[in-house]
Amino acid sequence: MKIDWAALGSVFGVSLVVTVALVGLFTLGIVALSKQESASAQGGGSAVAARTGAYACFALCAAAVAYGIYLIVV
Amino acid sequence: MEHITLLLAIVIVTALVFDFTNGFHDTANAMATTISTGALKPKTAVAMSAVLNLVGAFLSVEVAKTISSGIVTEEGITPEVIFAALVGAILWNLLTWLIGLPSSSSHALMGGLIGATIASVGVSGVNGGTVVTKVLIPAIAAPLVAGLAAYLASRLTYRIGRNADPKATAKGYRAGQITSAGLVSLAHGTNDAQKTMGIITLALVAGGVLAPGSNPPMWVIMSAGIAIALGTYLGGWRIIRTMGKGLTDLQPQQGFAAQTSAASVILASSNLGFSLSTTHSCSGAVMGAGLGRKGGVVRWSTATRMFVAWGLTLPAAGLVAAGSEFVTKQGDWGVAAVAAFLIGSCVAIWFISRRQVVDHTNVNDVEAEAEPAGVVTTAMAAVTVPPTAAALAADDLKTTIPAPAGSSAEPVSPAAV
Numbered sequence: 227m228k229i230d231w232a233a234l235g236s237v238f239g240v241s242l243v244v245t246v247a248l249v250g251l252f253t254l255g256i257v258a259l260s261k262q263e264s265a266s267a268q269g270g271g272s273a274v275a276a277r278t279g280a281y282a283c284f285a286l287c288a289a290a291v292a293y294g295i296y297l298i299v300v
Numbered sequence: 301m302e303h304i305t306l307l308l309a310i311v312i313v314t315a316l317v318f319d320f321t322n323g324f325h326d327t328a329n330a331m332a333t334t335i336s337t338g339a340l341k342p343k344t345a346v347a348m349s350a351v352l353n354l355v356g357a358f359l360s361v362e363v364a365k366t367i368s369s370g371i372v373t374e375e376g377i378t379p380e381v382i383f384a385a386l387v388g389a390i391l392w393n394l395l396t397w398l399i400g401l402p403s404s405s406s407h408a409l410m411g412g413l414i415g416a417t418i419a420s421v422g423v424s425g426v427n428g429g430t431v432v433t434k435v436l437i438p439a440i441a442a443p444l445v446a447g448l449a450a451y452l453a454s455r456l457t458y459r460i461g462r463n464a465d466p467k468a469t470a471k472g473y474r475a476g477q478i479t480s481a482g483l484v485s486l487a488h489g490t491n492d493a494q495k496t497m498g499i500i501t502l503a504l505v506a507g508g509v510l511a512p513g514s515n516p517p518m519w520v521i522m523s524a525g526i527a528i529a530l531g532t533y534l535g536g537w538r539i540i541r542t543m544g545k546g547l548t549d550l551q552p553q554q555g556f557a558a559q560t561s562a563a564s565v566i567l568a569s570s571n572l573g574f575s576l577s578t579t580h581s582c583s584g585a586v587m588g589a590g591l592g593r594k595g596g597v598v599r600w601s602t603a604t605r606m607f608v609a610w611g612l613t614l615p616a617a618g619l620v621a622a623g624s625e626f627v628t629k630q631g632d633w634g635v636a637a638v639a640a641f642l643i644g645s646c647v648a649i650w651f652i653s654r655r656q657v658v659d660h661t662n663v664n665d666v667e668a669e670a671e672p673a674g675v676v677t678t679a680m681a682a683v684t685v686p687p688t689a690a691a692l693a694a695d696d697l698k699t700t701i702p703a704p705a706g707s708s709a710e711p712v713s714p715a716a717v
């Protein structure tokens with residue numbers, strides 16, 4: 227009986243990091259987008275920055291999802 | 301196809317029935333949180349999951365070459381053994397569905413194979429060490445990994461979003477949750493539909509129809525994909541209710557964290573060589589997310605019943621399979637008897653389930669005071685038993701696992717923070 231602790235450990239680590247990173251990024255994107263709405267109501271440059279940041283976060287998440295689909299297919 | 305014997309045909313049909321119960325049972329994994337947080341309407345959610353399961357079945361060309369992951373020696377496996385194993389797995393899936401508990405379909409199948417193999421060739425056919433490494437350790441590890449990830453992720457998302465307007469963020473969480481749930485569905489279709497294709501192919505090889513090592517024919521891929529998608533679409537509403545509402549109360553943030561954690565764990569585990577059960581990961585993720593909100597609670601009585609069911613999966617499916625194999629060995633009448641037993645049990649379980657119907661209309665109503673009586677609720681009340689009587693009926697069904705089905709006896713959880 228040989229338990230592959232290394233594989234289990236890497237599953238643990240990778241899942242933890244990926245989940246927290248993705249949820250964190252996505253939340254940042256959502257929050258930035260909601261800030262952008264209130265900021266653009268007052269006018270100013272911060273709205274553009276918030277919107278750009280939000281889209282950057284979403285793009286990273288989309289890349290992660292695409293990689294997930296790639297892992298499923300291959 | 302002209303050489304397919306009656307026995308082989310029975311095995312193939314049974315394998316497809318198992319595939320169906322598999323989809324039926326595992327809809328909850330992908331869609332329970334999506335439904336309970338209201339991200340998708342129940343019917344839309346299961347339809348989406350079904351389509352993705354079907355797509356997933358066709359996506360990957362690498363079909364499971366072994367069905368038991370080395371737990372039993374597959375050289376001398378006969379169609380009868382596969383049939384007996386499937387009977388054990390199907391009955392366990394239906395029974396856990398009846399009492400609304402999520403449990404792993406793969407474990408049920410493995411239990412069935414172990415039981416049938418022991419009855420057929422003796423204990424020597426089972427690799428005890430592999431049972432520990434492939435079944436016991438993953439069953440403990442999966443909920444811990446997924447739970448911890450979901451816990452930390454929901455803590456984080458509440459922390460980052462604490463100053464944001466919940467109305468503005470709700471749409472975002474909804475989209476995120478649907479995406480993660482879609483990934484889980486797709487992965488499920490790829491993994492589990494292939495398991496059935498593997499079984500049917502193995503049976504065809506064992507029956508001498510296909511050459512060893514050949515790929516499954518197109519009709520096998522088609523039927524396996526359709527069976528799992530159909531099962532998913534019909535939806536195991538009882539299990540969805542337990543997972544989405546019974547274990548804990550989820551807000552969109554938590555649902556998103558739980559589903560993302562489940563998707564990451566499933567993809568990481570299947571690609572890093574330490575397979576974890578989808579069901580165990582999802583249940584763990586839901587509980588972790590439940591604890592991740594300040595004031596969030598996990599209903600440990602429901603969780604305990606679920607853990608008990610996980611522990612019983614292997615022995616229970618194994619016992620039924622062993623009994624079936626013992627009868628099947630007696631000859632043709634034995635196969636007929638087991639087939640009749642399977643059909644009879646399925647019908648009986650279905651009739652018992654009609655005593656308290658759980659479907660897409662009431663999947664989210666757990667507490668009696670769940671929501672003000674709308675048109676549907678009033679109409680439901682007119683045609684079905686009132687909730688208290690329904691809860692009593694549920695208790696009657698649970699003579700083996702004594703604990704109330706709904707959480708009506710549980711204290712109402714504190715309001716959202």
